[in-house]
Amino acid sequence: MSAVAEHRCPCGYVADCADTAPGTSTPVDAKPSPGDLTVCIRCGRVLQFTEAMGVRPFEAMGQLAESERAAIRRVQAAIHSMRGIPS
Numbered sequence: 230m231s232a233v234a235e236h237r238c239p240c241g242y243v244a245d246c247a248d249t250a251p252g253t254s255t256p257v258d259a260k261p262s263p264g265d266l267t268v269c270i271r272c273g274r275v276l277q278f279t280e281a282m283g284v285r286p287f288e289a290m291g292q293l294a295e296s297e298r299a300a301i302r303r304v305q306a307a308i309h310s311m312r313g314i315p316s
């Protein structure tokens with residue numbers, strides 16, 4: 230898990246760290262860069278890091294490879310299960 234600048238999801242959750250998605254080739258301790266995606270640990274929304282390392286909602290899921298969408302779905306399913314949110 231890497232420390233990053235505080236960023237706020239539209240749901241209001243403020244995060245100050247990020248982790249690598251399981252099943253990807255990214256090194257475990259890699260720091261995110263502008264353009265990288267993250268998933269809010271509270272609501273499961275997909276967010277994209279901006280140049281200033283804030284975040285904005287990511288709406289272009291169709292542009293991702295199926296393996297990337299699958300990794301995001303696994304993370305969202307885990308978050309929804311943990312929070313009791315129906316997937």
Ligand SMILES: [Zn+2]
Nearest residue numbers: 238240269272
């Ligand atoms: Zn959120």
